[in-house]
Amino acid sequence: MVIADSPSAKSTIIRTEVAKEVATPIPSQVGRFSRDLDQALPGAHTKRIYDTLRRKQANVLIQLRTGISRLNGYLYCIKATDSDLCQCGTAKETVKHFLFRCPRWDNLRQDLLSQTEDKRGNLSFYLGGKTRQDPDEWAPNMAAVHATIRFALRSKRLEDNRDIMHTA
Numbered sequence: 001m002v003i004a005d006s007p008s009a010k011s012t013i014i015r016t017e018v019a020k021e022v023a024t025p026i027p028s029q030v031g032r033f034s035r036d037l038d039q040a041l042p043g044a045h046t047k048r049i050y051d052t053l054r055r056k057q058a059n060v061l062i063q064l065r066t067g068i069s070r071l072n073g074y075l076y077c078i079k080a081t082d083s084d085l086c087q088c089g090t091a092k093e094t095v096k097h098f099l100f101r102c103p104r105w106d107n108l109r110q111d112l113l114s115q116t117e118d119k120r121g122n123l124s125f126y127l128g129g130k131t132r133q134d135p136d137e138w139a140p141n142m143a144a145v146h147a148t149i150r151f152a153l154r155s156k157r158l159e160d161n162r163d164i165m166h167t168a
Contacts, residue, residue: 031066033066033067034065034066034067037065037123037124037127037129038065038124038127038128038129038130039124039129039130039131039132039134040129040130040138041129043130045128045130045139045140046128048140049061049128049140049142049145052142053149056153057149057153059158060149060152060153060158061127061128061145061148061149063152063158064095064099064127064148064152064158065127065128065129067094067095069095069158070157070158070159070160071086071093071094071095071098071157071158072084072085072086072087072092072093073092073093073094073095073097086098086102086104087104088102088103088104090102090103095123096121096123098152098155098157099112099123099126099148099151099152100120100121105151105155105157108151108154108155109151111147111150111151112126112147112148112150112151114147115141115143115144115147116141116144119144125141125144126144126145126147126148127145127148128140128141128142128144128145
């Protein structure tokens with residue numbers, strides 16, 4: 001980029017460069033986890049969900065809804081850990097594995113599973129997202145969202161504490 005002497009020339013050059021940056025498309029894989037989880041994004045329902053939460057609760061829900069979390073599946077992707085395996089040794093540690101399958105957390109899962117009989121294992125339901133099968137007049141099940149957050153907080157698995165990440 002050539003720097004011009006006049007203020008109007010500088011302004012034109014800066015505006016042109018900014019326009020190039022804005023025109024750069026966002027890669028399709030960015031946000032895929034969240035888009036798959038919630039077909040209604042962006043939506044007013046998301047604001048309503050987060051407006052009911054305290055900061056620590058919102059932090060947990062953000063990790064679970066984006067997949068950008070302190071779980072090994074994500075940490076391995078960003079090269080922050082040597083393996084994507086869960087400490088239980090049975091599978092990759094993903095949000096779904098953590099919430100519904102990991103035997104390490106079976107004793108904490110009762111409240112979470114009591115929220116529904118027919119949608120067990122449905123990430124969208126538990127994280128306040130809309131699926132393609134949900135009706136147009138759909139609203140997130142806040143009891144399930146709060147139960148999910150309570151489960152994650154009780155596990156302490158998503159806390160920013162290196163010792164907790166490798167024990168339990």
